[in-house]
Amino acid sequence: MIPPAFDYHRPESLDAALKLLGAHGDEARVLAGGHSLIPMMKLRMAEFAHLIDLQAIEDLRDIAVGDTIRIGAMTTQAELLDHAGLAEAAPILSEAAMQIADPQVRYMGTIGGNVANGDPGNDMPGLMQCLDATYTLAGPDGTRDVSARDFYEAAYMTAREDDEILVAISFPRHAPGYAYEKQKRKIGDYATAAAAVLIEAEGGKVKSASVAMTNLSDVPVYSEGAGAALLGTACDAAALDAAVIAMLGDIDPMEDNRGPVAFKQHVAGVILRRAIERAWKRA
Amino acid sequence: MSKMHLKLKVNGQEVETLAEPRELLIHVLREKLDITGPHIGCETSHCGACTVDMDGKSVKSCTVFAAQAQGAQITTIEGIANPEGMHVLQEMFREHHGLQCGFCTPGMITRAWRLLQENPNPTEEEVRFGMSGNLCRCTGYQNIVKAVLAAASEMNSAKEAAE
Helix, strand or coil: CCCCCCEEECCCCHHHHHHHHHHHHHHEEEECCCCCHHHHHHCCCCCCCEEEECCCCHHHHCEEECCEEEEECCCEHHHHHHCHHHHHHCHHHHHHHCCCCCHHHHHHCEHHHHHHCCCCCCCHHHHHHHCCCEEEEEECCEEEEEEHHHHEEECCEECCCCCCEEEEEEEECCCCEEEEEEECCCCCCCCCEEEEEEEEEECCEEEEEEEEEECCCCCCEECHHHHHHHCCCCCCHHHHHHHHHHHHHHCCCCCECCECHHHHHHHHHHHHHHHHHHHHHHC | CCCEEEEEEECCEEEEEEECCCCEHHHHHHHHCCCCCCCCCCCCCCCCCCEEEECCEEEEHHHCEHHHHCCCEEECHHHCCECCECCHHHHHHHHCCCCCCCCCHHHHHHHHHHHHHHCCCCCHHHHHHHCCCCCCCCCCHHHHHHHHHHHHHHHHHHHHHHC
């Protein structure tokens, strides 16, 4: 499986990378860990005359943990898992990253690649919508911020312009009640269904809740209705039922080799219940 | 689309070769450098037979462009044995029958070699999770896990004896 030929560039600064991207337009693509792009190129489903490898740009690997958490786009899943500060400040990130692919892929795969390429099977986009994260995009005219909840337009279609590079992801410290629950057929598989849930409790009731689902539509699904269904409840059976019904109204799964639509809806319900129960226990 | 002058350090040796950027690391290792320990299994980043160590990370060399590896330090199964003989991981795979057909073994051992450097005292569950990117079509996982755990224990005993 030999991919189509391309010219390889390894710029050492973001400016140099943006210049290359500007010069080559949609004939160029940035390369992060390559573990989505290279398989697509090997299958000849993607072809680019120029690949701009971001590995030498050190600025894209910074992790800053404060009230806001900011993660450079080239941070690998393995680096996310190894970072003690992140594990303490954003444990939902570790819980999700552990369920992505396998060890070899996590050494190469980056958070930036995971959120930017727009694959509905990827786990981080849904999680980022749950966290209400902000993506920072750098382009020829400077940087701009886009909410993760506004970023995804369709499968592989995002708000990123061809001449922009996603450079960082930021989100506030999350509520103590968290869970990332994923159903997959085997290690390394994409989700049949996955749910990211954050819950903040006060006086034995849900004060705030955020719910997002993965691989159940052509984009990640932030379900405002599912979160709202939990507000003011003690996550009892009726609240769980209401959250699942609201979520099922927001997803739009397609039949594929992971199962027919009815099965995916069923799995989505089971997974969301488990995620809410676990998040509530921790809240 | 011209060829690149590729410089790598493979198993401690500086090597140079010409390769197109699109060539995959596994092809450069096997076909240009005659390093045939890493195998091509699925060629779709699932099976782990092509696992090599690149700059301290276990990678599937079928999913790394040669160009990405420019300047990298690579260790393959050929670089894991000592001048005195087999590495303790190799010894333990033999002793515990951690291989049947042997096709996945170079990738298994190269992965386990990195895993035990990161976690010298893993539980069985940690070994299973840490080795989950490597498939064995003979499904001999029980003995592979036993071999890795035995190697960890041997390496820890040797370390204690040295101290």
